[in-house]
Amino acid sequence: MSKGNLLIVDDEPMIVKNLKITLEEYASEIFIAGNGLEALEIIKNQTIHCVICDINMPKMDGVQVIKALRDQQNDVPFIFYTGHGNKELMLEAAKYGAFDFLDKPNLDGLEEVVSKGLEAGFKKRDSQSSEDFESEYLKLLKELEKQ
């Protein structure tokens, strides 16, 4: 089964390199963008299931990237990461719907967050029908009654 395509958006090549090595096994393909404009271009031409994005970048920051995508009705899950002191920018970005947040330099749980982001990106494209939910929900309720 395909794991989903990940886009890493960061202007620091060393960070990008490390993230790519760490996350290689979790994604089908990893795309790299050095700034927000490049990110929008890649998303326009590729199927991206999850974006991991630095908040502070030249040309176009993380907030502007997510805002532009949401304006295009693109709901791809966004994971933001940044250092301490950027909380206001993070909150601004969160207004447009963030899947998760990572605070540099602590990237514990990065792999789990990205896996879940990719999974959520897939589900958005193939969401469970309400009939399926109803049937599973009723089945679970019956099981609960038996407890």
Place this chain on the structure above:
Amino acid sequence: MSIAILLAEPDLQLAAEIKSKLESSSVASEVLTDPKNWVGQIKNKKYSHVILNYDLEKEVTEEILAKFEADHGHPKVYLVVSEAQRPFVNKSLLESASVTKVLDFPYTIEQVLKCIEESPALKSSAEQKFITLRTLSVKVIEEIYNNGLNEQNIIMAQKIGDSISTLIQKEKDFADIIKNMDDYKPLIYCHPFLVCVFSMMICRKLKWDSQRTMSSLALGALIHDIGMTALPLELRSMNPSEMNPEQFKLYQSHPIEGLNMTNKFPQIPSSVTQIILQHHEANSKGFPNAVSNVKIYPLAKVVSLSDKFARYLLDNEMSPFAGLKAFLGNRMEVLQHDPEMIKAMIKSFIKDDKDSKESA
């Protein structure tokens, strides 16, 4: 641990009568009649039930109550209070010490026996840990609500959250612990603890259970309502459905107040502040920003569902297991939440053989 009763009763005649009756019912008991020397007498001993007469010197009674949970095997504590003393009983102490029941003075041997019959099941070590964590959570939340956030109580809340997470992760039959909470009492300061526990149960089923996620979730759930402390005192204990429009508008500001409070602490991660800000958002119908579903942080959705459920239990005075069935009966409520999270919540209450085998 077998049934072992500690009776702290200064009336020598009454104490002797009760002890004799208990012994004739093959129940081991110990009687304390001299409050001055109680610490030495009960050191390192475990009790299943404690019957404590508030007629003992007040300070001693409060000291006993405060120490019992942690040091004496988490007994059921029954406090005997005369009508005259009732107004002077320290209510927050009753709550934090998990007093099971307050008995009226004078009490009878029949009442004592009934207390024992009502609670024959003795707790497993996981249940005892659960109760200890509940007590500790109540204490730290009370401290935060009374004195505000500070570096020390943030660390305490984080540690308690991590311990709750460890217990939920390790205990294969955690649903049973919740099910057995027959002495469950929905208390005000207990609400954040329940929100934390239910949120973690949901995330565990969703397999969003890395240490980082659970840690953020725990702290976010424990202090999700911290912004309420910025509101007038009378609003804090009011049910939102009973508020007038002006009061409700103020109430709706508590997520932003909470955000402003937590933003002052760089050690609080952004994921926690998002939980605090968005725990009342509901697909364009919530507050403070009425954001659509896609813009709500997933962990905030988990806390939102748990918050609604814990509030339902509080309002209806129901235990979690019975309450879940009733809560799910309200389809309008269920449909407001993420279907995956609803399913995970139900699954977390169902004893799962597969789960047991995996963790065995």
